[in-house]
Amino acid sequence: MPLTQPANPPDTQPNAGTEDLGDARLATSLRPVSKDAFGEAHARHLLWRAGFGGTAEQVALLVRWGPEKSVDHILNFDKVPGEPVAVDTFDRTIMRPPDRNEREMYRAAQRAQDENKLAELRKMRQDREQADRQQMAKLQKWWLTRMIETPRPLEEKLTLFWHGHFATNYRTIENSYHMFMQNQMFRANAAGNFGDILHAIIKDPAMIAYLDNNDSRKGRPNENLAREIMELFSLGVGNYTEKDIKEGARALTGYTFEDDDFVFQPRNHDNGEKRILGRSGNIKGEDFVDIILNQPACARYISRKLYHYFVADVPTDERGGDKTLDPAQRAVLRQMADTLRVNRYALKPVLKRLFLSEHFYEPRFRNQQIKGPVVLVVGAIRSLNTPPRDLSILNDALDLMGQRIFFPPSVKGWDGGRSWINTSTLFVRQNVLAFLLTGKKPQGFDPTADTQKFDALAVLGEVRDPDAAVERVLRVTLGQSPSATAQALREYLRAAGDRVTQETVTGMLLLATAAPEYQLC
Amino acid sequence: MNSPYSRREFLRSGLVLASATASVPAFLNSSALAMHARAGGLTSVPGVPDDHILVVLQLSGGNDGLNTVVPFGASEYYKARPGISIPEREALKIGDGIGFHPQLAPLKDLYDDGMCTVVQGVGYPNPNRSHFKSMDIWHTADTTATGDGWLGRYFDAECCGFGKGESGTVETPAAERVEDAASGPPGIAIGRAAPLAMQGRKIKPVSFESAELFKWSAQDLNKALRDGYETLNRRSITTPKDTNSNFLVRTALDAQVSSDMIRKAVSQRPLVQYPQGDIARQLQMVALMIRAGLKTRVYYVTHGSFDTHAGQGGAQGRHAQLLNQFAGALKAFYSDLKAQRNDSRVLTMSFSEFGRRVGQNASAGTDHGTAAPMFLCGPMVRRGVVGEHPSLRDLDEGDLKYKIDFRAVYAGILDGWLKADSKTVLETTFKPVEVLSKTQKTVATER
Numbered sequence: 001m002p003l004t005q006p007a008n009p010p011d012t013q014p015n016a017g018t019e020d021l022g023d024a025r026l027a028t029s030l031r032p033v034s035k036d037a038f039g040e041a042h043a044r045h046l047l048w049r050a051g052f053g054g055t056a057e058q059v060a061l062l063v064r065w066g067p068e069k070s071v072d073h074i075l076n077f078d079k080v081p082g083e084p085v086a087v088d089t090f091d092r093t094i095m096r097p098p099d100r101n102e103r104e105m106y107r108a109a110q111r112a113q114d115e116n117k118l119a120e121l122r123k124m125r126q127d128r129e130q131a132d133r134q135q136m137a138k139l140q141k142w143w144l145t146r147m148i149e150t151p152r153p154l155e156e157k158l159t160l161f162w163h164g165h166f167a168t169n170y171r172t173i174e175n176s177y178h179m180f181m182q183n184q185m186f187r188a189n190a191a192g193n194f195g196d197i198l199h200a201i202i203k204d205p206a207m208i209a210y211l212d213n214n215d216s217r218k219g220r221p222n223e224n225l226a227r228e229i230m231e232l233f234s235l236g237v238g239n240y241t242e243k244d245i246k247e248g249a250r251a252l253t254g255y256t257f258e259d260d261d262f263v264f265q266p267r268n269h270d271n272g273e274k275r276i277l278g279r280s281g282n283i284k285g286e287d288f289v290d291i292i293l294n295q296p297a298c299a300r301y302i303s304r305k306l307y308h309y310f311v312a313d314v315p316t317d318e319r320g321g322d323k324t325l326d327p328a329q330r331a332v333l334r335q336m337a338d339t340l341r342v343n344r345y346a347l348k349p350v351l352k353r354l355f356l357s358e359h360f361y362e363p364r365f366r367n368q369q370i371k372g373p374v375v376l377v378v379g380a381i382r383s384l385n386t387p388p389r390d391l392s393i394l395n396d397a398l399d400l401m402g403q404r405i406f407f408p409p410s411v412k413g414w415d416g417g418r419s420w421i422n423t424s425t426l427f428v429r430q431n432v433l434a435f436l437l438t439g440k441k442p443q444g445f446d447p448t449a450d451t452q453k454f455d456a457l458a459v460l461g462e463v464r465d466p467d468a469a470v471e472r473v474l475r476v477t478l479g480q481s482p483s484a485t486a487q488a489l490r491e492y493l494r495a496a497g498d499r500v501t502q503e504t505v506t507g508m509l510l511l512a513t514a515a516p517e518y519q520l521c
Numbered sequence: 522m523n524s525p526y527s528r529r530e531f532l533r534s535g536l537v538l539a540s541a542t543a544s545v546p547a548f549l550n551s552s553a554l555a556m557h558a559r560a561g562g563l564t565s566v567p568g569v570p571d572d573h574i575l576v577v578l579q580l581s582g583g584n585d586g587l588n589t590v591v592p593f594g595a596s597e598y599y600k601a602r603p604g605i606s607i608p609e610r611e612a613l614k615i616g617d618g619i620g621f622h623p624q625l626a627p628l629k630d631l632y633d634d635g636m637c638t639v640v641q642g643v644g645y646p647n648p649n650r651s652h653f654k655s656m657d658i659w660h661t662a663d664t665t666a667t668g669d670g671w672l673g674r675y676f677d678a679e680c681c682g683f684g685k686g687e688s689g690t691v692e693t694p695a696a697e698r699v700e701d702a703a704s705g706p707p708g709i710a711i712g713r714a715a716p717l718a719m720q721g722r723k724i725k726p727v728s729f730e731s732a733e734l735f736k737w738s739a740q741d742l743n744k745a746l747r748d749g750y751e752t753l754n755r756r757s758i759t760t761p762k763d764t765n766s767n768f769l770v771r772t773a774l775d776a777q778v779s780s781d782m783i784r785k786a787v788s789q790r791p792l793v794q795y796p797q798g799d800i801a802r803q804l805q806m807v808a809l810m811i812r813a814g815l816k817t818r819v820y821y822v823t824h825g826s827f828d829t830h831a832g833q834g835g836a837q838g839r840h841a842q843l844l845n846q847f848a849g850a851l852k853a854f855y856s857d858l859k860a861q862r863n864d865s866r867v868l869t870m871s872f873s874e875f876g877r878r879v880g881q882n883a884s885a886g887t888d889h890g891t892a893a894p895m896f897l898c899g900p901m902v903r904r905g906v907v908g909e910h911p912s913l914r915d916l917d918e919g920d921l922k923y924k925i926d927f928r929a930v931y932a933g934i935l936d937g938w939l940k941a942d943s944k945t946v947l948e949t950t951f952k953p954v955e956v957l958s959k960t961q962k963t964v965a966t967e968r
Contacts, residue, residue, distance in 0.1 A: 520769070
């Protein structure tokens, strides 16, 4: 580069007012990527990060479209016809609470000490719990299928983001229909407005049950929901006090649910004066959420989480974690937070700026994110067109790799990044790819190995030349051709007499997807 | 192998996670190697027994300490737990007013043989009742639950002479011993997740769930594939940068190097019959790896869930069954080790993230509590009970008050058994709890 930047350009000087400089800082942060610079690597990056990857043809299409049209298509997914979800996709009655008749029957049996009747009632309950666990397994497969087949990948990728952000575990709440309702709420608001989601979450039966707010009433508030709202869902540690949590918990008393519906119970609600984050009054749950949304820390926190999900591993805790960020990243995070605030937490403007920015496509971020297990599996199926084979096995594999959907490990969700990888999960990751490509299992073959053949040659398009075939396989799987990997594939093909066939291309794909780099996108 | 790198090269690079601050990668490589060699029992420091093994047995979910080591002499115990207490006549007496849960009979046998010691009332200040937070506290040996794992720091300290907060160097790289380093990683965890306790800054554990899943399933399809696969996954990193791709290349190498060795070891038949259950299966695999001569220093197994909020049972029932599996597996493990003549090399430590509340709850279960006993097993342990059973009268809002900080137990193991410097590893000075028998102590003080 012939010219170097001055060490301290005026707009990066420490300045109390930098937060409000707005567009003046664009030069160092979210400057748009130029149409001419937008090539195959960029298109591939966008497809993987804002979705679950794509085929070589989809990459080529986005290159032709250029950044504006591509991002518009991906982000404004509501314009793409999708498959609507019917509310009766799942049975809502399995875990409904006992009605008056049933309760009376139970009480009568207790009074009469009718052990047979009591055992019968217990058995009925257990049967329903078992049926619900079966419905839960169906729900997992349903969502996985949706992610595999959707023409609106960002919608599902954001739904997965919110599931990890507002993590709720089925094992605790044992109500599959409530998990489905929550999943639908995330989908309906996926790229909508963060404020709406935060308002919805305090009325979401699954979350209320998960964080015990149904036990929270005047005089003995349960702090769980208020604490996690501030610590994990909106502000981050250091941006509130223990007192704020206690007062927030009072504001949320009486926020509970009956059957599948949110209910507010005025007589369990604490109507007293409260003081939260400097605001006083008879604060209700909705006011509590609004007070949080008014905090600048909230926009900062959500920006970090989005950046972490879409761009690069950054510490989600802003205290002390910023050492690892460079000035460009800090500026981008500030810009994102400003964009969120200016647009009152609408998500599309900030995502649009991010996906169109030069920063997003910087080479240092490309092929450096460790795929989460869901992205690995769904991305492989979508980008290589493998048969999904057996959704139960894929779900088991997701569990072994540490991402069982609807069962996040804690209210913190999944840590992501390097925590996905250890020697155990790495083999599972390689093996789930071998399963998709060939039907091979650790022991023997899946029945689909013969019935659902993977069309490996389709990955090559028209290409049949051995050198070009290696190059093409690497471009589709890794988005790069590291020389050691290219050499290994080339040697494999040479050993097979340079014949480019279903078998040898499958072999090359097995190798490429077992390379350490395949875990990245 | 067709790789441009020699076997020595790839082994060397695979053992270290070069940090971004590393300015001399080659040097760091050799220091990690030195650690590996030491952890692998290759140390030449005179007088230091180099073949000691620690097995950590985690009881996940919060084991109910009061129904494990039962204070049958205290009337408060029966008052607080009308539905789930262990009757005095059923408890297996080990001291004045205290006894094991009846399902711990196999552990009582070890106890009677002087091969099991109980450390009473272990906990830490301001106990945290969140499973994951408290577990992280035990894993990091830090009450803020931040930083690397305590065993990871031990690995790192053995390697590079630094503890929690500083980097450092090692004096004597043992580059010549590189071939032997392939005989076992410093830490092996059984399970799909590698425990935080074993995560060092430089040294990471190898983890596997079962032998069947611990290999590339496509490797048997044909030989050309297998060769290509090895080339791809046994690579040396080309830059010292701490990038995700380098991290993956290193983890892949660790997985390859240990896969054949571990699968071969655990495919053997054990010398004794183990009972049913997952913890028995795990300990059986550990015994087989020890028997195969892996130079691994620390093994990690987990049992549970012990999160008995409802219907926990008493002398029989859910909790009883978990204890039965735990005790039966441990007894078989030591019979196996004895038949191998390896028993005196292996110390086992059990812990749980917390105990449970003194009073039972409305669902005939118990909620998250505080202090609980730890067990240490092996012929080298001090006979009997260490510390006093926590008082059932002097409670802290219905919870037991801890008497012994768990880090003092760690310190006792680090200093006395692993011959490490607990002050460096734990970065605090806890007076080590004397958990080893007199003869062991003599060895420790000679150091």
